[in-house]
Amino acid sequence: MFTGIIQAVGTVTALTPRGGDLQLHIDSGALALAGAKLGDSIAVSGVCLTVIALEPRAFSVDVSRETLALTTLGGWQAGERVNLEPALRLGDALGGHLVAGHVDGVAEVLAVQGDARSTRCRLRAPRELAALLARKGSVTLDGVSLTVNAVDGDCIDVNLVPHTLAVTTLGGWRAGTRVNIEVDLMARYAERLWSSLQPR
Secondary structure, three states: OEOOOOOEEEEEEEEEEEOOEEEEEEEOOOOOOOOOOOOOEEEEOOEEEEEEEEEOOEEEEEEOHHHHHHOHHHHOOOOOEEEEEEOOOOOOOOOOOOEOOOOOEEEEEEEEEEEOOEEEEEEEOOHHHHHHOOOOOEEEEOOEEEEEEEEEOOEEEEEEOHHHHHHOHHHHOOOOOEEEEEEOHHHHHHHHHHHHHOOO
């Protein structure tokens, strides 16, 4: 489990094909790895991945074909900047919202514009996720917990405050940028319950 509060921006330094899937080597930037161990989960731009190798300032993870197909990871190259968040530990503050790191799909940034000191962004979500996105609800985009400010069909608006722009990769968003999207867990379970109650 994660919160969507990014702790550091890292860099993908190597991508190694492994029998149809991929292994990533990531420079952890300012993320402290002193307490990390093999098998730990780290959210990498919103994707929960398992640490398989550790160095003082870097780690490696395996990425399955399923993950490559459902996220932006299949398009990454060496030098890609990524948002990093280690898994929650008992007693940690829940500053964002409960995030599983199980990406639901890929959204596309449609527009980016200034909004006072913030930046307002419009994104198009996959059509099948549209009903799970609600105004003033939570959404995770590239691992960042954000509030949905508006919903229009399969499009949503979010505001990025100066702090978010400074400490995540979201300041690099442009029209056409593809981002990992995870809907709120409660919406996912509510949709499943609702569908199970419908006449067959």
